[in-house]
Amino acid sequence: MNVTTTIHYLSFITQHHGNISSRVFHSLYGVHFLTAAVLWTCASTKDPTLQPIHILWFLYWIKSYSNIDVGSDHWQCDAKTFRKYLYKVILALFCGLDTISFKFIIFIYYF
Secondary structure: OOHHHHHHHHHHHHHOOOOOOHHHHHHHHOOOHHHHHHHHHHHHHHOOOOOHHHHHHHHHHHHHOOOHHHHHHHHOOOHHHHHHHHHHHHHHHHHHOOOOOHHHHHHHHHO
């Protein structure tokens, strides 16, 4: 799925009846469409079982930082399902995004 298709798909499943504006998407999830598309691309390459809705679950949870029960109630799904896919997205993004090791920074600083 390319970035444009992902953006339209994310906006479609957000409102269920078509596209929403970038401003509304940003206010709901705290990121721009393109950021969500990049995160989706990264996560889906690491875990092909993920769907775009799971990225929205993750972004909602990060923005509101609610507990699992509140998030599952908001998305009208089972708490175990919400937790399972939330953790799968976190793991996929952790494995897929470049991270900087603190030990490496100290090594560069001292040498």
